[in-house]
Amino acid sequence: MDGEAIKEVEKKLEFGAGEILLLFLIALNILEFAGLLPHDLDYLKKIISWVALGYLLYKADLTEIIFGYKDKLIDTLLILAYFLIIMKNFIVFSKTAVDAIGSLEGSFLMPLYIFILDHALAFEIITFYIGAILLIIVACFNLFLNVDIKAPSIMAMIHSEGMSEGIGQRIGRTITSFLIFVTFFIVVFNLIMEWLAWAIDSSILVLAIFFYFFFFIKYSRKFDAENFVYKVGNVGSDFYRNAIRLFHSKDTIMIAVSGILVLHLITDAGIFILPYITGKEISYFTALGAGHETIITLASASLASVQAGLAKALVIIGYLFNVLAALFLFIGPAFIWYELYSGERKGIPRIAYFLFFSSIAYLLMNPVFSMKRILIERIAGVDIITTSLGMQNIQLYTMIAIAAGMTAFALTYMHVLRRCLKYIIFSLVAMFFGYYIYLFSFDIVAFYINALFNGIPALAKFYFLIFLAATMLFYSIGGIYFIYIALYSLHKKEV
Structure with a gap:
């Protein structure tokens, strides 16, 4: 041959x-x-x-x-x-x-x-x-x-x-x-x-x-x-x-580091948000404890608790706004990072401004999703919890959310204000990103510190000290760099 x-x-x-x-x-x-x-x-x-x-x-x-x-x-x-x-x-x-x-x-x-x-x-x-x-x-x-x-x-x-x-x-x-x-x-x-x-x-x-x-x-x-x-x-x-x-x-190495941090959020979107949306029962939800019902389960219970057609429509809108807000917050950092990676400013469709501001406004007033540390031994990370939609003042919340979205949509027809709205979007996503990274890194750092004080062998202690130092440097420097990019670096030429 x-x-x-x-x-x-x-x-x-x-x-x-x-x-x-x-x-x-x-x-x-x-x-x-x-x-x-x-x-x-x-x-x-x-x-x-x-x-x-x-x-x-x-x-x-x-x-x-x-x-x-x-x-x-x-x-x-x-x-x-x-x-x-x-x-x-x-x-x-x-x-x-x-x-x-x-x-x-x-x-x-x-x-x-x-x-x-x-x-x-x-x-x-x-x-x-x-x-x-x-x-x-x-x-x-x-x-x-x-x-x-x-x-x-x-x-x-x-x-x-x-x-x-x-x-x-x-x-x-x-x-x-x-x-x-x-x-x-x-x-x-x-x-x-x-x-x-x-x-x-x-x-x-x-x-x-x-x-x-x-x-x-x-x-x-x-x-x-x-x-x-x-x-x-x-x-x-x-x-x-x-x-x-x-x-x-x-x-460019900091771009790579911040990209790895962004993958944290994309990973959790796949681990938590997508199963919540699709209604797929996941085995590790049981291990994490209560508060991991799917959106379909929660929405079905909420719809069963109301009779009027308008009330049912408000319930559906409320859950949809919460899902959209979660997707924007977890996937938004990837959009920001891609602008940094490509070196090009990307346009955002006008309808996206309406959906972003209306869904975020609704999430702040009537949240279905919340985050906390994973409180399970030997497991570190962020746990995303689901709760039923609040029924009190649901009509008022919906009206305020839609008004916020329509206002943002109208302002996009003025170029200067559209750039300001994009900056606000990046700022909100960056603040969420920072809070998420804080929860994630705090849990991991606490895990290593507890292990170091539990009398582990010398070689393991040596490695855990390096793990601890690498974790603290990685999350602090990478997180600060990403927030700096989102709040200032990408916008400085437009100011």
């Missing part, structure tokens, strides 16, 4: 691996959505999702982002270390599966669940130690192999390009590499995996994550213009290349 034929076979095999994983996950999610997925297959789906994420991170070439060159061995060791550190999530998976099944006869995987739960502490400690030590060893490659740093890369922003010129530089690069590895783990990898552990039941969220990685990472490499899938990939290739470049420059 000649060289061209071998390359063609390799290309087809590469094409098949990603598609097989993706199609298998789609099939499992369709079964889950239809209520036909057994608990054992749900457990396997979580494992396959982890494997798929590892594969897609492998295709992303982490060493190229960090050091400026490709090294698949280092990529593999990094991903392996990351997975070992968070293997505790398998304990969560197993506990959830046992609670859902409820009997020893209900699952052929029950012996595996019981084995993991019986040895949970040893399993968690051993895997964490192996992963933590492996991460240190990979960082020490800078010390023993004298890594050749190339631009563009994260390391090239901190250290000079080329090889080290002495033992001092080697030690410095080793420490920097280790801190970068740990920061990537806590800021990107751990965030995704923690939410996959809880949100894997959300078909929409899982498919969105894997379609994103599949098209933006894999198909940024090679394309066939005659193939529709490659055409779709071609649309995402420029975005992927530009997104990777954000980590390579001191001028």
Whole structure:
């Protein structure tokens, strides 16, 4: 077989691996959505999702982002270390599966669940130690192999390009590499995996994550213009290349950091808001406690409590305004970030001004959604609560909300006032963003502080101190930067 034929076979095999994983996950999610997925297959789906994420991170070439060159061995060791550190999530998976099944006869995987739960502490400690030590060893490659740093890369922003010129530089690069590895783990990898552990039941969220990685990472490499899938990939290739470049420059790395924060809100929109809207029952809602009824359930109860046709219409309008407001607030930061990323001001349709101001006004007066910290041991994040629509003064609230929207709509016909309204929209979204990030980061910081004072082993304490520092820096600097962009930087040329 000649060289061209071998390359063609390799290309087809590469094409098949990603598609097989993706199609298998789609099939499992369709079964889950239809209520036909057994608990054992749900457990396997979580494992396959982890494997798929590892594969897609492998295709992303982490060493190229960090050091400026490709090294698949280092990529593999990094991903392996990351997975070992968070293997505790398998304990969560197993506990959830046992609670859902409820009997020893209900699952052929029950012996595996019981084995993991019986040895949970040893399993968690051993895997964490192996992963933590492996991460240190990979960082020490800078010390023993004298890594050749190339631009563009994260390391090239901190250290000079080329090889080290002495033992001092080697030690410095080793420490920097280790801190970068740990920061990537806590800021990107751990965030995704923690939410996959809880949100894997959300078909929409899982498919969105894997379609994103599949098209933006894999198909940024090679394309066939005659193939529709490659055409779709071609649309995402420029975005992927530009997104990777954000980590390579001191001028753009904050755009990448703020973008990760924005993904927090998009993730929670998929985890909470979409199931609330679609009426899909989610297993982790039960674990979070009361206050997680779907909008369909709440609206049905509210409609049953009134008789008049006008009252029913007001109830429907009230829930619709609340849903619109939640979508605006959770997805709005992505719109702001895209303006920052693209460097272009985007126009907002006039009808969007009406919908935004009317829905936000209604949400402030008669809210269905509220946020609080997740008050569950070993789980950190933001919990979004639902409550029934208040029936008192509902007609007045509706009139005020519609009046606010109509006023905003009318003002859009004056150019200067339309720019002012856009600034107000950005300001309200930024304030919500800041409050959300405060709740999220406060919960994570409190989690690490409590762990540090609970007598954990020395190596774990060392890592948790770095986790704590990285978390505080990431959320504070990234959050402040995003708010600065939303309130000032994007508008300064128009003032």
